[in-house]
Structures are given as C-alpha cells and as structure tokens.
Amino acid sequence: MNSQQANTAHSLYALYETLPNEVQQAFLEELLQKKPQQLEDLGLYLACKQAKDENEFLNDQEAQAFIQSLPQ
Structure with a gap:
C-alpha cells in the first residue's frame, strides 16, 4: 500500500x-x-503477519499436532 x-x-x-x-x-x-470472505482473509493475513513479526510460528511437532486435531 x-x-x-x-x-x-x-x-x-x-x-x-x-x-x-x-x-x-x-x-x-x-x-x-x-464482504465476509475479504474480512476473513484479511483477519487471517493480519494474524499470520503478527505471528511472523513476533516470531511465534509453530514448530514442526506443534504443527503436526494442530493438523491432526482438525476435524475431517
């Protein structure tokens, strides 16, 4: 921007x-x-950006646990 x-x-x-x-x-x-999809996408983008800026990404083990916890 x-x-x-x-x-x-x-x-x-x-x-x-x-x-x-x-x-x-x-x-x-x-x-x-x-504009529900645009707001949802923006919210996800901002949350990811904040996590990246704060260096709060999941490690591999946490990521796998999260993926396995998702409903199928």
Missing part, C-alpha cells in the same frame, strides 16, 4: 469514528454481509 492509499484509508477510518454508534454498527453489519 502506498502512502496515498494509507492516507485515504486513515481518513476514511477517521470519518467512520465520527459517526454515531448506531451508524457504525449498521456499517459493520453491512460490511460483514457484503
């Missing part, structure tokens, strides 16, 4: 923050209804 995009995103969020709580809630509900 370039600096202009980051500034635009920040400005949009600042605008969102000025909205009444009811409007914020309605906006979030509509966003979840219309």
